[in-house]
Amino acid sequence: MKKQMAVAVGLAVSGLLSPLAYAKTTLTVYTALEADQVKDYKEAFEKVNPDIEIRWVRESTGIITAKLLSEKNRPQADAVWGLAATSLMILDQQGMLQAYAPKGVEKLSPQFVDKARPPKWTGMDVWAATICFNTVEAAKKNLPRPESWADLLKPVYKGQIVMPHPASSGTGYLDVSAWLQMMGEKQGWDYMDKLHVNMAQYVHSGSKPCKMAATGEFPIGISFEYRGAELKAQGAPIDLIYPKEGLGWDLEATAIIKGTRNLEAAKKLADFSASLPAMQQYEKNYAVLAMPGVAKQNPYIPVDYAKRLSKNNFSWAAKNRDAILQEWSRRYESKAAAKN
Structure with missing residues (x-):
């Protein structure tokens, strides 16, 4: 290594190589991607x-969103790669x-790209609600297999369900937002009041409820499809249930933070995020991608998965997020897990 450095310094001194050729731009990127994804994406x-x-x-979606907002007047991030579109x-x-319009953005499905021109954010992939159901633990407790959101209100499930906290987790918020949109606000809150009776705990991660179901800590975990499919492929005794009323969902997306001192590098990140090589990375984890024709069928995710997604008004979900979370916390915070 010392010899390589000496050669580089010698070349630089002789004028054959600029020292700047060895300087890298460090791009600070905020993300809510799963921890096991960031290495491959990087x-x-x-x-x-x-x-x-x-x-x-x-960090998880809610925490990263709050951090970005708290830094509004002194941005610390250059870009965001992998955060809910509702947060963006x-x-x-x-x-x-x-x-910024990334190179090749025209190849993406229009519904997965911000409608502003040029767009402020660009979609990557979809993730959606899924119930992870531990068949072994359920058999021990004589729990029937739920097929719908309504089924989770049955008294037999009292204390057997975990789900993500919507203020911490984007997965938790897409559940709450979907219930309010699908059922109407009055019926949606009534549903969550009844679900709360059966809830054991609200945890601060979108994937943790499925992990808890997979290990048998609780028989039912409301989570999302990628984590469930991965755990099932690894041999976990879980069934993945896609409630028949429809699946709450959100988009992971990429954006550049205004005021970044590394704008050109941030643009390259946005370009890459919208590219085929990036989509091939996303495809390893998700069944619906912003670029058509790239996703492959996962044996644990239904062929008609995209059609099961509920109607989702992203603008409404973003506009009302603070009010919804405040009301949710007032009603249900008593069962929130302690933050690590």
Whole structure:
């Protein structure tokens, strides 16, 4: 290594090589991607952009959203890669996003891209609600298999269900938002009041309820399809249930933070996020992608999965997020797990 450095310094001194050739741009990227995804995404991006190094700041959706908002007047992030579109809409309402049309954005499905021109954010993939049901533990407790959201209200499930806290987790918020949109606000809150009776705990991660179901800690975990399919493929004794009323969902998306000092590097990140190589990374985890024709069928996810997604008014979900979370906390915070 010392010999390589000496050669590089010698070349630089002789004028054959600029010292700047060895300087990398460090791009601070905030994300709510799953922890086991960020390594592969970083490697794929840096392979194409060897002059840029990603420094991740990773947390769950609610925490990353709150962190970005708290830094509004002194942004610390250059870009966001992997955050709920509803969260990015909130940042956009605060004037925090840099408009930019990534190269190849026209190849993405229009419904997965911000409608502003140029767009403020660009979709990556869809993740949606799924019930992880431990068949072994359920048999021990004589619990029937639920087929719908309504089934979860049955008294037999009291204390047997865990789900994500919507203020911490984007998965938790897409559940709450979907119930309110599908059922109407009055009936939606009434549903959650009854579900709360059966709830054992609200945890601060979208994937944790499925992990808890997989290990038998609780027989039922409301989570999302990617984590459930992965755990089932690994041999966990779980069934994945897609409630017949419809699945709450959100988009993971990418955006540039306005005021970044590394705008050109951030644009390269946005370009990559919308590219085929990036979509091939997303395809390893998700069944519905922003770029048509890339996703492959997962044996644990229904062929008609996209048709099971509920109607979702992203603008409504973003606009009303604070009020919904405040009301949710007033009603149900008593069963929230302690934060680590």
